Amino acid sequence: MASFEPITREVQKGHFTIFPGLCKGCGLCLHKCPKRCLTWSKTLGLYGTPTVIPDNGACISCGICSQVCPDCAIVITKKPEEKKADA
Ligand code: SF4
Numbered sequence: 001m002a003s004f005e006p007i008t009r010e011v012q013k014g015h016f017t018i019f020p021g022l023c024k025g026c027g028l029c030l031h032k033c034p035k036r037c038l039t040w041s042k043t044l045g046l047y048g049t050p051t052v053i054p055d056n057g058a059c060i061s062c063g064i065c066s067q068v069c070p071d072c073a074i075v076i077t078k079k080p081e082e083k084k085a086d087a
């Protein structure tokens with residue numbers, strides 16, 4: 001049975017969260033990611049298909065995966081930009 005507990009990974013510039021209970025394993029996010037950093041996860045989704053998980057080091061928190069997901073299964077949050085030191 002799919003889990004409704006979200007899974008969150010800290011990535012370079014923010015956090016990647018997936019809701020397995022919403023993911024139908026269509027793979028759209030995986031194909032649209034500009035960094036090609038999503039892979040299939042062992043966690044199962046809505047129909048018993050694999051969900052996705054990012055490579056923490058490669059994800060740039062662009063949010064494209066979240067925007068293209070037809071089921072709103074991914075939420076991307078960004079860390080606040082670090083203030084640049086005054087010159
Ligand atoms: S936020 Fe961007 S880089 Fe990160 S997994 Fe989604 S599409 Fe890929």
Ligand code: SF4
Pocket residue numbers: 022023024025026027028029030051052068069070071072073074
């Ligand atoms: S686009 Fe959404 S439903 Fe499709 S595999 Fe990605 S997270 Fe799952």
